[in-house]
Structure formats: C-alpha cells, structure tokens
Amino acid sequence: MAQNLVFIGDSITEDGRRIDDPHDLGTGYVARVAEWRAAAGADERVVNSGIGGDRAVDLAARWDRDCLAHDPDVVSIHVGINDTWRRYDGGDATSTDAFEAVYRSLLMRATDAGARLVLIEPFLLALTPEQAAWREDLDPKIEVVRALAREFGATLVEADAAFTRAGLTVDPATLLWDGVHPTDAGRDLLARTWHETVAI
Numbered sequence: 751m752a753q754n755l756v757f758i759g760d761s762i763t764e765d766g767r768r769i770d771d772p773h774d775l776g777t778g779y780v781a782r783v784a785e786w787r788a789a790a791g792a793d794e795r796v797v798n799s800g801i802g803g804d805r806a807v808d809l810a811a812r813w814d815r816d817c818l819a820h821d822p823d824v825v826s827i828h829v830g831i832n833d834t835w836r837r838y839d840g841g842d843a844t845s846t847d848a849f850e851a852v853y854r855s856l857l858m859r860a861t862d863a864g865a866r867l868v869l870i871e872p873f874l875l876a877l878t879p880e881q882a883a884w885r886e887d888l889d890p891k892i893e894v895v896r897a898l899a900r901e902f903g904a905t906l907v908e909a910d911a912a913f914t915r916a917g918l919t920v921d922p923a924t925l926l927w928d929g930v931h932p933t934d935a936g937r938d939l940l941a942r943t944w945h946e947t948v949a950i
Contacts, residue, residue: 753794756820757783758809759828759870762931762940763800772797778932782941792950794823805833805844806852813856822865826944827856828909830872830895831930834888838880846890853894857902867904868948869895870940873913875922877929905948912943 757763757780765778775781775798784796799816801808806829809817817825830849837843857867871892876882892910899906916925916939923929925936932940 753823755794755824756797756822757826758799760804761802767798779941786945825860825865826868828870830891850894869899869904870907871910873910875917875926881929907944907947
C-alpha cells in the first residue's frame, strides 16, 4: 500500500509550488526527491506543505491542517533559518529554548500520529560579513535539530554540513544565491543529500 510522505517547512520547501494545488510539488528539492524515489521504486503519495517565511511557530499553527490531515507515514521537516533571519531583519528573535520547545511539540504530535520523522538541518552560506554573524544564532538551532533527531530516533539530513563542504570548492552564491535560498545546483545538492540519507 502506498505511503504518504509529507514535506513541511518554509520557502526552501515551498519553492514554486502553487499553494492552492495540493498535488503541486513546486520546482525545488521536494520535486526532485519525489522523482528520484519514484524511479527507485517507492510507492508513495508526496505532499509539499512548504510556505515561505515560516518559522517553527508558524508550522505549529498549521500542523493539523497541513501535516497531520494528510495521514503521513513519513514527515520531513525543514525549519529554522527564518527563526534566525527575523532576528536580524526585523528584531523578532526566537530564542534557542523557544525554538526547541516548539520543534519538540511538532515531533511529539507527529510520532503520536504514527509517522516516521526526517529532520533537515537549516543551513546558511554567508555571502556578507553581516550574514556571517547569523551563525551565532543559527548554529545553536542546528544543534537543537541534531539533538532532537537523536532523541526521537529521526533520520537527520545533514544539509548544513553538505552545503558547508560544497561551499569550500565553489562560489557559495552558485549554491545559495542569497546565502539561504538554493539555486538549481543548490536544489540538486539538497535533494541528493536527502535522497541518499533517507531509505526507501
């Protein structure tokens, strides 16, 4: 029987999908993962529930409607970069403790519903000195995601590590055009990292 695989997160997950079309996967890593998994023989319905700008609290506000309502067998989450970004562009900080508490509540609700979990590290390739300063806020949130993956037995997609390695050999802007949002090459890298990490 086909399983339900729900991707939920921010603009990196949304990436071009039509919000009013539940079957549209967008043009980003989600569409690539779905294509590759189908080619590998996965029998599943893939849902893209990404919405640009979302922080952890925004996922919590729509978790029932946009995640649990799809009866997920697997939930893949990417969130965290906007929790950092809003501190620097709007003065709206999310503490590490608050981020962890909300994220844990999402995982508890998903596991209570019987879903397996895939957690994607938030990531950044700083293109300016100002953006490099974001690491002070982002790195503890990445550690939260890693710790929660261990705590919940989730599969961890080491996206920040993958982008950091790749950014040592190419111009980082060829992967993340603004330091955050993937180019086509960045989408391929994220999709490949996910696909190679998560078992069918």
